[in-house]
């Protein structure tokens with residue numbers, strides 16, 4: 001039986017662990033899962049939620065694990081690698097979900113070449129509807145890539161990125177993306193309320209519109225730009241709304257927002273260590 005060891009048992013680790021247990025019912029050969037987490041209360045909570053083994057000490061936790069998932073904040077990564085680095089064995093795959101931390105940074109901290117997969121999941125992973133961008137460094141074998149894909153697929157879709165420097169763009173589009181969608185829903189809800197709807201009704205209308213439009217776009221071969229054209233009859237209500245969005249330069253504003261997120265990601269990866 002394979003063994004996955006999470007270093008850090010916070011929100012994202014819990015989402016992935018939950019997804020892994022949901023996908024493979026208990027007793028049908030799932031991986032054993034360990035979690036290294038410094039806080040006793042957090043360890044107790046994890047053990048109450050999942051059949052995992054928890055450890056206060058990362059070095060002990062990674063012993064014999066096939067895969068080590070670094071699920072701590074980026075600024076904690078150097079400290080973690082210092083703690084566990086000497087115990088990492090050749091053949092153990094490292095998956096890092098720390099935003100902005102490069103494979104090179106991890107290898108430098110470990111003072112050797114190591115198979116590292118960088119993963120950028122997003123918040124909908126909590127409901128198994130995430131999307132994760134994955135990058136494998138050149139030391140990864142096919143079986144390492146398959147393993148990373150299998151693990152992250154437990155919380156949604158995965159997509160391979162072939163150049164590591166594009167991971168900041170992934171962070172800016174899908175990692176940060178849920179905030180853009182919440183922003184849109186918030187604005188649609190508030191506008192609905194201003195137009196006389198109750199908050200509950202306006203929220204439901206806005207949320208289901210986002211979910212349904214996403215599902216429709218996924219099921220259609222047509223590009224989203226074409227779908228938008230299709231619902232915009234000349235002189236109609238949608239055309240009136242889109243004219244306002246275009247007039248305010250909303251597409252350019254969104255472009256700038258995504259670029260700002262990408263640049264901030266780059267900045268953080270430079271200052272992480």
Ligand SMILES: NC(=O)c1ccc[n+]([C@@H]2O[C@H](COP(=O)([O-])OP(=O)(O)OC[C@H]3O[C@@H](n4cnc5c(N)ncnc54)[C@H](OP(=O)(O)O)[C@@H]3O)[C@@H](O)[C@H]2O)c1
Nearest residue numbers: 008009010011012036037071072073074097098099121123
């Ligand atoms: N949440 C997201 O939507 C999202 C999306 C994409 C990527 N990420 C990335 O995922 C990583 C984790 O994010 P998160 O939201 O899960 O953060 P989080 O909830 O703060 O989880 C991090 C956990 O690691 C623990 N920890 C701290 N130092 C440790 C150590 N030396 N050894 C073991 N565990 C340690 C923390 O414990 P304490 O609380 O006691 O410090 C905390 O429980 C981050 O790097 C983030 O960039 C998150």
